Amino acid sequence: MQNLTLTWQTAGTASVVMLASAFAVGRGGRRPGVTAVLREAGALLGLFALWQLVGHLSVMSTDHALDRADWIHRTELSLGLPDEVTWQRAVLPHHWLMTASNYYYATMHFGVMLVLLLWIFVRHRPYYPWLRTTVVLTTAACLLVQFLPVAPPRMLPQDGFVDVAVQYGQSVYGGAVGGVVPDQLSAMPSVHVAWCVIVAVAVIRIFRSPWRWLVVLHPLVTIAVVVVTANHFWADGVVAVGLLLVAYLVQYAWNGWRPAQETAAAAAGEATADRERSSVRG
Numbered sequence: 001m002q003n004l005t006l007t008w009q010t011a012g013t014a015s016v017v018m019l020a021s022a023f024a025v026g027r028g029g030r031r032p033g034v035t036a037v038l039r040e041a042g043a044l045l046g047l048f049a050l051w052q053l054v055g056h057l058s059v060m061s062t063d064h065a066l067d068r069a070d071w072i073h074r075t076e077l078s079l080g081l082p083d084e085v086t087w088q089r090a091v092l093p094h095h096w097l098m099t100a101s102n103y104y105y106a107t108m109h110f111g112v113m114l115v116l117l118l119w120i121f122v123r124h125r126p127y128y129p130w131l132r133t134t135v136v137l138t139t140a141a142c143l144l145v146q147f148l149p150v151a152p153p154r155m156l157p158q159d160g161f162v163d164v165a166v167q168y169g170q171s172v173y174g175g176a177v178g179g180v181v182p183d184q185l186s187a188m189p190s191v192h193v194a195w196c197v198i199v200a201v202a203v204i205r206i207f208r209s210p211w212r213w214l215v216v217l218h219p220l221v222t223i224a225v226v227v228v229t230a231n232h233f234w235a236d237g238v239v240a241v242g243l244l245l246v247a248y249l250v251q252y253a254w255n256g257w258r259p260a261q262e263t264a265a266a267a268a269g270e271a272t273a274d275r276e277r278s279s280v281r282g
Helices: 008-029 032-060 065-078 084-091 095-123 125-145 191-206 210-228 234-255 258-281
Strands: none
Touching: 008 032, 032 125, 065 234, 084 095, 084 210, 095 125, 095 191, 095 210, 125 191, 125 234, 191 210, 191 234, 210 234
């Protein structure tokens, strides 16, 4: 069967082509919708190419990845943080919960982020640049750190961790999944944790429904899942959230008060549109 794996070279080339096409189409202000789609797709493909490159280089340089993971675990325990092994052992007897945790880890971080990006791009466009920039800055920072390979806890059976994804036949590692080769030596920092916090902050900031606060469950569940599946240490999530905060500060320092003004204008515009729709229905 033909190998359909999307390599970093392929993704990088596609990113350059899309960004160049966006520039060409957008010259003179023609077809702004097409230009926006090409530009955003090119930026996301470029980020994906960086992710694949990090995975490629970490696989080529696995020296000390396990030693770094063991050091993180020992350091956490010396600081008095809860042992992830204890959390995993509390869930291990419940097979249905472990199966659900493996599925959540494998699908929800990417699926929820993709749905949010599409929804904001289509329905709340003024907020999209802020969200996209946050995702790009945070993910790129995480990937730069991940050039230093660090193994996940599930690779430390001597410390008591169990690779439950392999045990249940649900592992996404060890081969291409949907044309993508996941990297299992990029545990530090946790992109899963960074993305789920981005989603929660964006939903709370953009939407006005009181139900929006339920999105807080997403980061809480994600953090629990990455720990009980032994895919990340607490430290992986802490560093990821720290990088996210830096991304917010960079945007604030670059734009000053403009994001707040744009947010207020967008909210006012959406409120006006809601009133107009209500008057038409009435």
